[in-house]
Amino acid sequence: MSGILRRLGLIRTAAMAGATLFCCREYDRFRASIAVRVPEPLPDSLWLTCPVLFDLYSRHFPFSNKSGIVALYSYRVSPVPSSDVTKEASGAVDDKSKPSDCFGKDTIANAAAKVGPAVVNIAIHQDFFGIASGRSIGSGTIINKDGTILTSAHVVVDFLGTRGSSKGKIEVTLQDGRTFEGKVVNADLHSDIATVKINSETPLPEAKLGSSSRLRPGDWVIAVGCPLSLQNTVTAGIVSCVDRKSSDLGFSDTPREYLQTDCAINMGNSGGPLVNMDGEIIGVNMMKVAAADGLSFSVPIDSVCKILEHFKRNGRVIRPWLGLKMLDLNEMIIAQLKKQDDSFPNVTKGILVPMVTPRSPAERAGFCPGDVVIEFDGKPVERLKEVIEILGDKVGVPVKVVVKRRGDKLVTLTVIPEEANLDI
Incomplete structure (x- = not known):
């Protein structure tokens, strides 16, 4: 191999975490020097082993169809213990954080820290004929310090007609471990958007609503929520499509558009926020394709804001x-x-x-x-x-x-x- 490289006049130099490719011909009459910076050897990777959680999604969700699109909420029989929250998860953001147009090593972490304290775990205790049967797990985001939480309707409401009914007792857990009882204020099953209210004696953290109209395919986004009942989980990806039609997904009733992303979101992420690099909510995570990776869908925040206006004026969405x-x-x-x-x-x-x-x-x-x-x-x-x-x-x-x-x-x-x- 070395003889072939000499005949071709090709020299390749590689080092750990860095590589340089130098090409020349034997008859070229010049010299060149190459400087290669070799970082210190990295420590051996630490492997974490943990048991696999097996969650079941509801078979009665109306959006499940032949395309394999399912809702992102889960059922779990055993209760979810409140985990200790470290200072790193408290939401503090470095004042020297980079502007959104300069993507640095802290960009995603800063965006997650801004929205993280306002992301909540929503658990619905369910029972049939008085017999406890576990609880449904979803996510939500506090959008007002008075305790108003934005989430998906299918997380908190049973799909019986267009009005629906509450699934059961709603338990809302904040990132700092505090737990509140929630109440469904409004729910629109056709857009799959709902608001839940909790009461607190002290002001609550709130997330800022952004705009989805300026998104482009390729923009970085993060999803925050409780996939598979794992609280305070952050995943990153990009926007794959900004106007995926509902007809493309097999929904032929009310025409809608969704944000398609490749963020890793799973059962339990439903109702959680899709966030831009400024830490603003630009979508509500709703569903994914069960048989594929990187095919997830969210309701654009511009559409959500219109629904919230309907809730405020009329108590329901008028179409x-x-x-x-x-x-x-x-x-x-x-x-x-x-x-x-x-x-x-x-x-x-x-x-x-x-x-x-x-x-x-x-x-x-x-x-x-x-x-x-x-x-x-x-x-x-x-x-x-x-x-x-x-x-x-x-x-x-x-x-x-x-x-x-x-x-x-x-x-x-x-x-x-x-x-x-x-x-x-």
Whole structure:
């Protein structure tokens, strides 16, 4: 091998924790010196052995489907002991921490320290016919010093209809070991978001809500929670997709978008925060693909904030219903539709209406299959997401919609949204 390397004129130098590659030709008329810094030998790695925890997830979670997507909460028969909390886990952050745009060795640790004290363990003591049967484990985050906790609905509520009912006595354990009894304040099963309230005589640590609209694929994030009942667990990864559609995951009811990450999250992480490098919550961890690693999904915090506003104003989430099946148009779809039908409207963008539900507000307003929505409530629109944002919680309020029909005919329609009945 050394003879071959000499003939090729290739020299390779490697050292522990560092390597240098130097290339030259025998006939090159110059000299070069190479300096290699060799660090001190690292101590032998310490291996930690521990028993494997075997947790069972509920078979009755409605989001479980053929794709293998399951909720991230667990059942555990034996109680979880309160662990001692060290100073390192107290949440103190070094004042000399690096700014978020400079990723250093302490960036992830600082982000975890900022949000860590506000992350809680949620345990639901369950019994059937008076017989104790263990408890469900999940996570949550204190978002207000008054004791308001943000979590997933399936952690604290049984999925019976759209209103649901509390699973049982809620025990909330803080990172410092304090335990409180919690009460479900609001829960929306279709978005899988809920708020729980605990009462404390002293102010509680709170986490800061960030924004998910500025996230990009590749951004670093961390997940904090209680996977497999292991409290105060931090894992790191990146954002894999910022707008994973619910239809991609096999959910065909209410259109939603999720953050997809490769953070290691497991049963018990559900309801816990997805956090950016500034220590701000940018998502609520909800589910993962059971048969795959690195496929986890969270509800974007921007969507969560809208749900919290609904909770504050109405005590529930109000969803307007028009009775329209809508599809975002792009150049490829428009070209295909024009090829099939020459009379298809000449548009470069808009939202196609392929179907109108009978006896719906849209049918009464005069919508027809094939209409292309180009303006909604006085604003030009290109995507269904924009229509949903404009609608907000407008129920019973007339909305003007401009559509383009065959032969490029412009029609203005007035539709009065009704509240959606998600039980149907």
